[in-house]
Amino acid sequence: MALSDLRRVERNEEGIEKVLGILKQRLGERFQTGQTIREQHAHTTTYIPNQPPDGVAFVETAGEVQDIVRICAEHRVPVIPYGTGTSLEGHVNAPGGGVSIDTSRLDKVLAVNAEDLDCTVEAGVTREALNRHLRDTGLFFPIDPGANASLGGMASTRASGTNAVRYGTMRENVIGVTAVMADGTLVKTGGRARKSSSGYDLTRLLVGSEGTLGVITSLTLKLYGIPQAISGGVCPFPSVDAACRAVIMTIQIGIPVARIELVNALQMSAMIAYSKLDYPASPCLFVEFHGTEAGVKEQAEMFGEIAAEHGGGPFLWTSVAEERARLWKARHDAYWASLTIRPGAKGLSTDVCVPISRLADCIAETEADIAESGLVAPIIGHVGDGNFHVLVLMNMDDPAEIERAESFVQRLNARAIAMDGTCTGEHGIGQGKLAFLEREHGAGAAVMRSIKAALDPLNIMNPGKMPG
């Protein structure tokens, strides 16, 4: 992307003024227009500039969301759903102003159906809150994007994270949603049946639609039994290529690995320094296995053999929780470690995803590109899915460097798309990647625009984002 690509959205001053008046009266203290709160509700996690909404509504029921959307529709004012604000692509920015719908008070776990391995939660429940709620049931919700995001937000961006290789992404784990559509209608998609051939898949259409088709107010999610045993460990490799080939073989022979994370040499050096650990500064795979005691032992041993075949090792692993935590500590601290590489820099995060057969090539070309571009950019990857993150650490006072970084990201995204991959494995399009939507989807982008126009004819649902 380039900052200059951010879509402009015309402000409708008259409509905004009317809506502010109405919502203040309706919601009282639950409608806030102070600058600090407005700025907190716009994008802050990356280098995309903050574009605050005109007001923030702290809703408590789906009915209130319906009211707000109807009022905004009447006056043609943008509606921007807000979960916890941990998006990395400007999803919560309000380029044309409007009303941010803060879902944090939609925080009730509505039902846990242990027999059916599912639950229904309001959209503002975070994944950690859900797992706390589930503590005594023997069940858990596995999707872990790192941040303690809201489940509504995770659904909206089709989030995933480290254990998607085993448990899938929000695409596979959202069974149904209720959502307020652009005309204020409340739609319930899906039932609780595990499968259905009934009608268009509105659940999957809303998952990943980034608030541009509707505001998700509750969702039904798959749950899983907490594994009897977990083993995990760390394995160094002589090269990224060797590590990637070990990953391919691991996936191909069907080891049900729960996490398999690649860290490249630069990132590893930072992690070693930061976490003061005794690892080699070479590319490493961090792996985790879930299953029975015997199963996780077998899996770890099989993985160790594969690693050795590819020149990797020693593979240090354990199924003792404390020791596993110690081995994985460096990985958990990875983000903080990467920031120490260049203090004061702002991060531009990327998340291409390619077929795993192309992963080694894609990372190798990308590392060469980083070197040639003179950028500082460590790499971490959810490589079981072919997904990796380059975090470009930029000096924001150097416009030439920003331009070099943006042009690097353009090449990176184009490279992934050319390899039959995607410019975004888990962060979403948002503002940051809008320029790549057409490039990746060709004629499909026009189909997306037709759907958007049909379901949101006034273009009030999170405008300036998808599908452009």
Add this chain to the structure above:
Amino acid sequence: MALSDLRRVERNEEGIEKVLGILKQRLGERFQTGQTIREQHAHTTTYIPNQPPDGVAFVETAGEVQDIVRICAEHRVPVIPYGTGTSLEGHVNAPGGGVSIDTSRLDKVLAVNAEDLDCTVEAGVTREALNRHLRDTGLFFPIDPGANASLGGMASTRASGTNAVRYGTMRENVIGVTAVMADGTLVKTGGRARKSSSGYDLTRLLVGSEGTLGVITSLTLKLYGIPQAISGGVCPFPSVDAACRAVIMTIQIGIPVARIELVNALQMSAMIAYSKLDYPASPCLFVEFHGTEAGVKEQAEMFGEIAAEHGGGPFLWTSVAEERARLWKARHDAYWASLTIRPGAKGLSTDVCVPISRLADCIAETEADIAESGLVAPIIGHVGDGNFHVLVLMNMDDPAEIERAESFVQRLNARAIAMDGTCTGEHGIGQGKLAFLEREHGAGAAVMRSIKAALDPLNIMNPGKMPG
């Protein structure tokens, strides 16, 4: 459903005549208008009447599909995609006439990417043809709806079958498609990356859209390693309720069962008589496990313990292929066995799916309803998913019986929907279940109609079916 609910579609005689002339000239012998071929391409598998198209185009390229759709769009003539004609809900009927697009010559496997565990095939490739093609790779495509359906057709109806409990349905296993949309545009959805947050999920929108939004011409599918070992067996239970409770526990404790099929007492009696086997005529579960030698043994033993806890058994199982085939023979012959229950009758197939916690209730109420209605209707279920089939065997010369059967099916579908389930787990809406779409989806049905109107404004793509 009731036959009287079948949607009428106005015939556009003038347009049809023009299109027939153009396509005859373009395709020569590959455009057929003889009555036999036309009737073969309309619905024949159930009691829904045959509504033949006006001509059948045997296409050989996606480009030809584009031409045909453009010509039909120009003259406002219906386009009905045809795979192998094994739909159970009238999907291939042509209530307003038009052109059937026979995809059987789109029969090329375009790519097998063993490292990525995926393949790309033309839409007319059948699942058995694909698995024959994969024979030497150690990989297989698991989805098995029974019939040797085309993969394009399976995607269009979001098909599944006996092993969806382990491998998912077409929803989870189609990575991307190319499809000709209503204006003749060829759209490619998805890439080959395992996950993506890029744009609206057009793949999942087209999967299950039953040819009403576009004609799928090729698709990219997930593949799996052939399991090292398979074990399987049969276990009788004192009641459907006991069997269902054993299923719930099996799923809940996370035994990765590959198939778990319930057969009720009536169906079991028919199977025993037909296959001349020495089983008790009580409800049975047929199960299969995939994994390592040790794994499938462990799984079978764990299942046996669960069965015993619920009063089931003896659980006869084996991992020797020939013995497994003998144990499962009755299940494989189930359809033929059910037809012997009432020779000469026509079958009305149903496929409700409910959360598994409701399965025992749903089947018990349904068995009582069958008895009260005086119907002959055995039950078989893919119970790991909460999905079961009642095959109502009807004397088509008795209008009162047909009415009783139709009203039974109405109650069955309503019962499943009331239990947070669906009227169709795997067969699709087609003509037969259109009346239930609104009932199941409420305001969601209007959203579906908006999407249909936006993407097919002339209503030429398989009209008279979804979304009504």
